[in-house]
Structures are given as C-alpha cells and as structure tokens.
Amino acid sequence: MTSEKKTVAVLYGGRSTEYEISLLTAYSVINAMDLEKYRVLPVYIQQDGRWIAGSEIKKKLEYKDQLLLKEDQTLETNAEHWLAPSASAAAINKRPDVVFPLLHGPNGEDGTVQGLFELLNIAYVGSGVSGSSVGMDKVLMKDVFSAHGIQGPKYLSVPRFDWESDAPSVILEVKNSIGYPCFVKPANCGSSVGISQCLSETDLSAAVEEAFRFDTKVIIEEKIDGREVEIGVIGNHSLSVSVPGEIKTGEADFYDYQSKYQEGKSTLIIPADLPGKVRAELEDVAKRAFVALNLSGLARVDVFIREGDHRVILNEVNTMPGFTQFSMFPLLWQHTGISYRDLIEKLIDLGIEKFREKQKIHYRIDE
Ligand SMILES: Nc1ncnc2c1ncn2[C@@H]1O[C@H](COP(=O)(O)OP(=O)(O)O)[C@@H](O)[C@H]1O
Ligand SMILES: [Mg+2]
Structure with missing residues (x-):
C-alpha cells in the first residue's frame, strides 16, 4: 500500500x-x-x-x-x-x-x-460470533442475563412447534406465569418488527401468529410500566459508558416501528434526567450486561426505569445499534463529548485492537 x-x-x-x-x-x-x-x-x-x-x-x-x-x-x-x-x-x-x-x-x-x-x-468492528448471536436472540440473551442476576421482565420462550402442537397449553402458561398486559415478539428481530402488546388473552393468538411471520421462536414478556432509557457502551476490556437518553413515544402504545423511524413520532431526551442513584445502577447494569454477553466494541443497552420502585429493568442489548447521525447511539456519545466521526474512528480502532489480540492465539500445538 x-x-x-x-x-x-x-x-x-x-x-x-x-x-x-x-x-x-x-x-x-x-x-x-x-x-x-x-x-x-x-x-x-x-x-x-x-x-x-x-x-x-x-x-x-x-x-x-x-x-x-x-x-x-x-x-x-x-x-x-x-x-x-x-x-x-x-x-x-x-x-x-x-x-x-x-x-x-x-x-x-x-x-x-x-x-x-x-x-x-x-x-x-463490533462483537464477535457468540456475543452477536446471543445478543440477537431475545430468549438466549435473557437466559444469560438471568444467569448473571441482571433483572429483566418475566419471559416465556415459545418455539413454533410447541405453539402448533398445543396452543392452549401455551395460552394457559402465559396466563399463569406472565399475565396481562404482555408483549409478544419474534425472538430474533429488531426495529420492533412483529411486536405486539396484548392487553388480554383475546389478543394473544393473533399477536403470536404475527410474531411467527418473522421467526420460528417467539418470546412473551410481562409488560414493564416505566420510562424507557438507553445508554451506550464502548470498549473491549476497559469500558466507557455514555450519558443516558430517554425515549418519549407520544401517542403510540410503545416504541414501535413508526415511532422509531417516522419524523416527529418520538422524542429523544439527552441526557435523560435521572437521579444519581438510578444513573449509577444503569451504568452498572449496562457494563455487566456487556460483559455477560461477551461483547466487544460497542453496544446500546436499553432498559426500563420501573414505575414505583425506580429499579433498572433490562430490556435488551443491541450489538449494532442504529448508527445514522441522528440515531440514539451516536447522539448519546456526542453529548458525552465524542463526535460522530471520532466515534466511527474509535470503533474501527477497537476492531483492529481486538483482531491483534486474537492473532496471539496458537492454532498449532507445536509452535
Ligand atoms: N416487557 C416490556 N414491557 C414494556 N414495553 C416493552 C416490553 N418489551 C418491549 N416493549 C416495548 O416494545 C419496544 C420494542 O421492543 P424490543 O424488545 O426493544 O424490540 P426491538 O429489538 O425490536 O427493539 C420497546 O422499545 C418498548 O417500547
Ligand atoms: Mg429495542
């Protein structure tokens, strides 16, 4: 060159x-x-x-x-x-x-x-195979979080086979272990595609069918009432967290596809106005989630601040979050003092750093 x-x-x-x-x-x-x-x-x-x-x-x-x-x-x-x-x-x-x-x-x-x-x-750039795949599958991701004692909504995994062979048992289990309202989602998707909120059992079957359009496995979750807050994490070993940002969805029932991508349908408040104690818990949860999933480079960690007790309830981690100049992740970093261009360069450097570390691995036992 x-x-x-x-x-x-x-x-x-x-x-x-x-x-x-x-x-x-x-x-x-x-x-x-x-x-x-x-x-x-x-x-x-x-x-x-x-x-x-x-x-x-x-x-x-x-x-x-x-x-x-x-x-x-x-x-x-x-x-x-x-x-x-x-x-x-x-x-x-x-x-x-x-x-x-x-x-x-x-x-x-x-x-x-x-x-x-x-x-x-x-x-x-970004996380490796295991972190990316577990981070994509909402069921596996939540299994890992729960193994690490990180609090999330109650959830139930529904493979298509179970639904097709015995839907009444699934419906009963939702009633007994999750309750209503609940959220029904394809296990592997994003941008709120295929997600519905069910207020009662009447809505459940249609919501499950809709989610199965996009995946062979569905997750059903307890609804968490609270504020929706997101935070950025970057790093490989020593992790930095951004300021938190809050999402206000206005008239929509939840942060759906339209609220995410249509101008004016939602508002991002950066930095989110959070009491010091909540912010400290959020930063701690974000870093623990990043480590638990074996991530590297970057992630956006999305949580609910639960109404009532103000505890941080982890919703999900995105290993390749929205990344246009106007997306939450770059905006969070801009408010933290890292410009869009600098963020891109930093992530490139982190990708190269991780690669160099991996080159030290021996693939022959006689070397
Ligand atoms: N358990 C839940 N309680 C309350 N709202 C939820 C819950 N799960 C999802 N939502 C709402 O649905 C949106 C999309 O769900 P999410 O799991 O983040 O999927 P995606 O990967 O498509 O972003 C969330 O941002 C939130 O507004
Ligand atoms: Mg999300």
Whole structure:
C-alpha cells in the first residue's frame, strides 16, 4: 500500500427486515468518514443476499441510492474474491484492514457475518460470533442475563412447534406465569418488527401468529410500566459508558416501528434526567450486561426505569445499534463529548485492537 491509509470495507444492506435502515446508516457513516485517512470500500448486500463489492469511494456520496451497486460497478476487488475463504494470495493482499458491518438484525448483527470474517481472519468492528448471536436472540440473551442476576421482565420462550402442537397449553402458561398486559415478539428481530402488546388473552393468538411471520421462536414478556432509557457502551476490556437518553413515544402504545423511524413520532431526551442513584445502577447494569454477553466494541443497552420502585429493568442489548447521525447511539456519545466521526474512528480502532489480540492465539500445538 502506498500510504498509511487504512482500508475499511463498509458492509450494508442485507437479507433482513432492517435493510433500509442499514442503507441510511451506511450513507451517513461513509459521508462522515475522513477519506484522507481511510480508503473506503463499499460492500452492498442485496435483499436476496447477494454481495457486490465495489471500488473505493473517493468523494462524498451525493445521494443514498449511489450505494445500490450494480454488477458493472465492481472493479477488480470483486473479481479477486477477497471475500472468499478460497481467495488467492494476490486477493488476500487486497483484503481491507478492517470491516465495518453496518447491518442490523438477522444475517448481519447475529454472528453470521462475524463468522465469515473470523474464517477470513479479517478485523471487524463490533462483537464477535457468540456475543452477536446471543445478543440477537431475545430468549438466549435473557437466559444469560438471568444467569448473571441482571433483572429483566418475566419471559416465556415459545418455539413454533410447541405453539402448533398445543396452543392452549401455551395460552394457559402465559396466563399463569406472565399475565396481562404482555408483549409478544419474534425472538430474533429488531426495529420492533412483529411486536405486539396484548392487553388480554383475546389478543394473544393473533399477536403470536404475527410474531411467527418473522421467526420460528417467539418470546412473551410481562409488560414493564416505566420510562424507557438507553445508554451506550464502548470498549473491549476497559469500558466507557455514555450519558443516558430517554425515549418519549407520544401517542403510540410503545416504541414501535413508526415511532422509531417516522419524523416527529418520538422524542429523544439527552441526557435523560435521572437521579444519581438510578444513573449509577444503569451504568452498572449496562457494563455487566456487556460483559455477560461477551461483547466487544460497542453496544446500546436499553432498559426500563420501573414505575414505583425506580429499579433498572433490562430490556435488551443491541450489538449494532442504529448508527445514522441522528440515531440514539451516536447522539448519546456526542453529548458525552465524542463526535460522530471520532466515534466511527474509535470503533474501527477497537476492531483492529481486538483482531491483534486474537492473532496471539496458537492454532498449532507445536509452535
Ligand atoms: N416487557 C416490556 N414491557 C414494556 N414495553 C416493552 C416490553 N418489551 C418491549 N416493549 C416495548 O416494545 C419496544 C420494542 O421492543 P424490543 O424488545 O426493544 O424490540 P426491538 O429489538 O425490536 O427493539 C420497546 O422499545 C418498548 O417500547
Ligand atoms: Mg429495542
């Protein structure tokens, strides 16, 4: 390579219901990056799962659709297959220094893409395979939290097989162990896709069917009444936490897809106005959740501050949180004193740092 410039491959799109969000994120991140400092290689994953690796982005993008690469826009980068485990030595030389997977949801945030980069032995931003996959599955994630004594809502896992073979038993169990109102969600999703609130048993079957459109496993949770607060964590070993932010959803019953992405449907209050004791508990829960899930790089930890006792009840951890310039995670860091551009650079450095540590592992016993 001719200069000290680092090559960063940015991955976006993907076979996920959050495809559109990923494109917005990529547009925002690429345009914030210092192109004097980084060579940015776009890798577009079409909705059908096909990958198109483009050539270096040399100037700011003017509009988002420039990211929708066509076959004829690929240069030698694609032909050389640096993305394949069977890459030739020449292609391996063309591999980027680090990959930034700007993918949300299944096939991106869930350890699958991370597994590919482990196999290719390329550095990447964010959590590894186990943290990403457990963090994506709301049931496994909550099992880990409960094993670590971190408080969350009561929950019940419902595999499709159980529902189809004996729905009345599931309905009875919800009544006995969860109660109403409750939340019904696909176990592996995001952006509130497939999530419903059930006020009574009458709503349950339709809510479960809706959630099964998006996954083969559903989670049913007790409803927590309280404030919704989110906090950012970055680091590999020594962790930093951001200021907390609160979400106010206005007229919506909960923080649904529209409230998340439609202008004016919800308000972010940063920093959240929390008593010192609650904030300290939140920071502690956020760091413990990060460690419990074996995460690295970044995460946004989402909690409820329960009405009545003001305890921090953990909802979920997102290993690749919304990352446009106007998303909660970057805004939290901006209020903490780290700009969007600096945050991107910090995450790239953390990805490379983690990769270097892993290179010390021996894969032969006789070395
Ligand atoms: N147990 C719960 N009690 C109260 N509200 C909930 C609960 N679970 C989810 N919600 C509401 O639904 C939203 C989306 O749920 P969440 O589990 O965070 O899914 P996603 O991964 O799609 O963001 C939350 O932000 C919150 O508004
Ligand atoms: Mg959420």
